[in-house]
Amino acid sequence: MSVQRTTEQKRAERAWKAVKEVREKQEKQKEYLALARSAPADIQTNGLAQTLAFWRAKGESHHQALYKHVSAWVMEQLGHSGKDLLAWITDANTSSDHYRQATVEAQAFLVWIKRFAEAELK
Amino acid sequence: MFEASSMMFIYVETPLHAGTGRGLGGVDLPIQRERVTGYPIVQASSLKGRLRAEGRKKSKESPTEEERKQGWLSTAEFEAIFGPETERASEHAGALSPGDAKILLFPVRSLAGVFAWTTSCDVLARFLRDTEIVGLRPEWNVPPEPASGEVLIFGTELLARDGVVLEEFTFSHQQSDEIQEIVQNIGKWLAQNALPEGDEYRYWREALPNRLAILPRDAFRDFTVFSTEVITRVRLEPETKTVAEGALWTEEHLPVDTLLYAPLMATPTRAKNGIQLSGAEVLARVSSLGLTRTVLGGDETVGRGVVALRFVTGGAS
Numbered sequence: 001m002s003v004q005r006t007t008e009q010k011r012a013e014r015a016w017k018a019v020k021e022v023r024e025k026q027e028k029q030k031e032y033l034a035l036a037r038s039a040p041a042d043i044q045t046n047g048l049a050q051t052l053a054f055w056r057a058k059g060e061s062h063h064q065a066l067y068k069h070v071s072a073w074v075m076e077q078l079g080h081s082g083k084d085l086l087a088w089i090t091d092a093n094t095s096s097d098h099y100r101q102a103t104v105e106a107q108a109f110l111v112w113i114k115r116f117a118e119a120e121l122k
Numbered sequence: 123m124f125e126a127s128s129m130m131f132i133y134v135e136t137p138l139h140a141g142t143g144r145g146l147g148g149v150d151l152p153i154q155r156e157r158v159t160g161y162p163i164v165q166a167s168s169l170k171g172r173l174r175a176e177g178r179k180k181s182k183e184s185p186t187e188e189e190r191k192q193g194w195l196s197t198a199e200f201e202a203i204f205g206p207e208t209e210r211a212s213e214h215a216g217a218l219s220p221g222d223a224k225i226l227l228f229p230v231r232s233l234a235g236v237f238a239w240t241t242s243c244d245v246l247a248r249f250l251r252d253t254e255i256v257g258l259r260p261e262w263n264v265p266p267e268p269a270s271g272e273v274l275i276f277g278t279e280l281l282a283r284d285g286v287v288l289e290e291f292t293f294s295h296q297q298s299d300e301i302q303e304i305v306q307n308i309g310k311w312l313a314q315n316a317l318p319e320g321d322e323y324r325y326w327r328e329a330l331p332n333r334l335a336i337l338p339r340d341a342f343r344d345f346t347v348f349s350t351e352v353i354t355r356v357r358l359e360p361e362t363k364t365v366a367e368g369a370l371w372t373e374e375h376l377p378v379d380t381l382l383y384a385p386l387m388a389t390p391t392r393a394k395n396g397i398q399l400s401g402a403e404v405l406a407r408v409s410s411l412g413l414t415r416t417v418l419g420g421d422e423t424v425g426r427g428v429v430a431l432r433f434v435t436g437g438a439s
Contacts, residue, residue, distance in 0.1 A: 041354065099290070
């Protein structure tokens with residue numbers, strides 16, 4: 001039997017880990033939940049870079065946590081493990097096409113984050 | 123099988139929410155989409171219901187000669203075309219069958235030219251296929267698929283410094299005269315045949331060829347998925363004027379200036395009430411209802427879903 005897993009399963013697994021980490025370590029769980037809830041719509045309305053920059057500017061621990069989760073996952077998927085997502089987007093060598101792919105990946109990942117956060121965080 | 127068919131073009135004038143009722147994705151109330159491509163659609167049943175409602179409004183027991191000229195139907199004709207009222211639904215089927223409304227042009231914010239009407243070779247090729255079914259034969263061909271990160275345009279209106287900037291994404295553009303001409307032809311044809319006919323659209327008919335952007339298919343798909351309008355809504359507690367518990371939600375809408383098309387097909391009428399119309403006559407009656415505007419989808423009472431309509435019969439181009 002094939003053990004190859006779909007990208008969706010991998011996203012779900014990572015999102016589950018991220019939300020579990022928030023539940024165990026993060027003090028601002030309610031705030032993380034609210035931020036995760038609005039994140040997909042924020043990205044759709046304002047763009048990924050704008051949204052990331054906004055989280056970074058706010059800089060409270062729940063902003064930082066969500067930023068870290070999205071950044072790490074998207075960078076890993078695009079083959080730039082260890083790099084910072086916002087820095088990569090704003091880099092002159094990053095093409096528009098790659099930025100679009102990053103947006104798509106971030107949205108797909110955030111759907112899982114949002115769903116698990118709604119289930120696990122109060 | 124159907125005896126006659128025509129095309130209905132739907133131009134979105136206020137944000138359109140043809141919803142699915144619930145969603146587990148990023149937006150609480152997403153719009154209807156095709157399963158495979160993810161492109162937005164408006165399901166045939168929504169269109170059929172709306173055309174029926176408009177037909178009912180313009181029918182009466184026995185319209186006068188003058189009213190007939192203005193497109194009024196007799197109640198018997200209305201029933202023969204749209205089918206009987208629910209409690210007698212089993213008597214016979216209606217004669218009119220709309221298909222799903224599919225995407226043709228999707229507006230995207232542009233750094234130059236305010237917005238571009240985007241489309242893709244996939245969409246154009248599919249449109250050609252669908253026009254074949256209804257006997258409408260546009261005199262243009264689908265251009266070659268643009269390379270990743272490229273866009274096909276005509277003229278310079280969409281050109282910003284580095285190319286065409288749509289939302290936050292830059293596309294470089296093709297220079298070849300041949301490509302430019304293809305894009306221009308498509309733009310002109312759509313302006314003349316697919317945009318609404320009214321005088322208020324004259325400006326837009328002229329603008330369309332210059333603001334048409336044919337994108338790589340993946341890029342176009344991503345725009346239709348991630349550049350729709352997301353509107354946040356709340357319900358307030360009347361006493362406190364603060365958000366009621368749980369009453370904050372997001373709704374997805376097709377943006378203003380989206381162009382959709384839906385085939386309309388018709389059989390001869392099946393009613394036993396003395397009305398016998400051929401498929402072509404059924405379509406002619408529907409087109410002459412004088413429907414230049416209607417409302418589709420949800421949120422009607424907050425002004426959403428106003429669309430301009432255009433009915434085009436095969437061979438008319």
